[in-house]
Amino acid sequence: MTSVQAEPGEISVSLSINGRAVAVPTGTSIHKACESAGIDTPTLCWAENLTPVSVCRVCVVEVEGSRALVPSCARAAEDGMVVDTDSDRVRHSRKMVLEFLGSGVDLSQAPELQRWIEHYESEPERYDQYEMPAIRMGEEPKVQDNLYIRDYDKCVLCYKCVEACGDDAQHSYAIAVSGRGFGARISTEFDAALPDSACVYCGNCISVCPTGALMFTSEHEMRKAGEWDESKQTSTETVCPYCGVGCVLDLTVQDNKIVRVMSPVESSVTNGNLCIKGRFGYGFVAGAEQSEPTSEAESGAT
Ligand code: SF4
Numbered sequence: 001m002t003s004v005q006a007e008p009g010e011i012s013v014s015l016s017i018n019g020r021a022v023a024v025p026t027g028t029s030i031h032k033a034c035e036s037a038g039i040d041t042p043t044l045c046w047a048e049n050l051t052p053v054s055v056c057r058v059c060v061v062e063v064e065g066s067r068a069l070v071p072s073c074a075r076a077a078e079d080g081m082v083v084d085t086d087s088d089r090v091r092h093s094r095k096m097v098l099e100f101l102g103s104g105v106d107l108s109q110a111p112e113l114q115r116w117i118e119h120y121e122s123e124p125e126r127y128d129q130y131e132m133p134a135i136r137m138g139e140e141p142k143v144q145d146n147l148y149i150r151d152y153d154k155c156v157l158c159y160k161c162v163e164a165c166g167d168d169a170q171h172s173y174a175i176a177v178s179g180r181g182f183g184a185r186i187s188t189e190f191d192a193a194l195p196d197s198a199c200v201y202c203g204n205c206i207s208v209c210p211t212g213a214l215m216f217t218s219e220h221e222m223r224k225a226g227e228w229d230e231s232k233q234t235s236t237e238t239v240c241p242y243c244g245v246g247c248v249l250d251l252t253v254q255d256n257k258i259v260r261v262m263s264p265v266e267s268s269v270t271n272g273n274l275c276i277k278g279r280f281g282y283g284f285v286a287g288a289e290q291s292e293p294t295s296e297a298e299s300g301a302t
């Protein structure tokens with residue numbers, strides 16, 4: 001039996017996944033139970049540091065006795081549950097969902113999604129023949145300051161940025177989904193430019209975006225110039241020098257320059273989140289060669 005280590009006194013539940021007996025602590029999601037059994041399950045709108053909103057449905061599994069397929073990221077494992085993650089129905093559903101999510105958007109910077117598209121032999125391009133009312137391909141990236149860009153050509157509407165900006169981390173509520181159906185878009189209030197919105201430039205939305213729709217300006221410009229080269233990049237973990245909280249920073253460095261700053265989700269201090277200073281205030285390291293926050297951005301710093 002595969003099991004996740006339960007804390008002393010913790011009650012565990014036993015279930016069957018793909019015919020294997022698995023035991024996990026009470027409250028563990030089916031997705032996490034699959035992970036503990038070494039079963040790879042696709043996710044898109046789920047993240048370790050976000051509350052599941054279950055909008056993408058790529059993680060669905062079949063649960064015996066349940067009429068509809070179940071989102072494994074949000075549904076807790078139960079005692080006696082019989083789960084199938086690889087039935088024809090699951091495979092077909094995931095294939096279709098990936099096709100819908102991938103149609104009409106640019107997934108060139110979404111390697112994980114591409115991996116699953118290949119795995120399920122999805123063909124998002126087969127919808128190219130239809131005239132879609134509000135296809136996103138071809139929209140210019142929104143470059144409204146020198147810190148980060150929003151390229152909604154690449155947006156699959158996973159809601160992660162909205163969650164990171166809202167209840168799950170920043171509580172700024174600067175962005176939300178506007179419109180419905182084909183017209184749905186992630187937008188600031190009244191589509192205001194980012195410096196005029198409630199955005200405080202924490203960049204937590206960038207760190208959760210799975211498709212590169214939200215990106216450091218430094219990365220965006222380097223990619224545009226063909227200079228982004230992961231083989232030349234190193235990653236250095238350090239502590240933010242700005243205040244005494246002790247946020248862990250993960251610096252991506254290329255050609256001796258910091259090109260991106262993230263924070264590990266596993267950090268108990270940050271849970272993957274930063275403020276504007278930790279995220280973008282690294283200019284002092286290399287002086288004038290690095291970007292400084294714009295005055296609009298600085299006004300949002302806390
Ligand atoms: S940078 Fe922070 S405040 Fe601004 S939209 Fe992203 S999550 Fe919200």
Ligand code: SF4
Nearest residue numbers: 155156158159161209
């Ligand atoms: S911008 Fe990124 S994080 Fe936000 S909804 Fe689109 S794909 Fe998801």
Ligand code: FES
Nearest residue numbers: 054056057059073
């Ligand atoms: S990852 Fe489960 S519904 Fe999106």
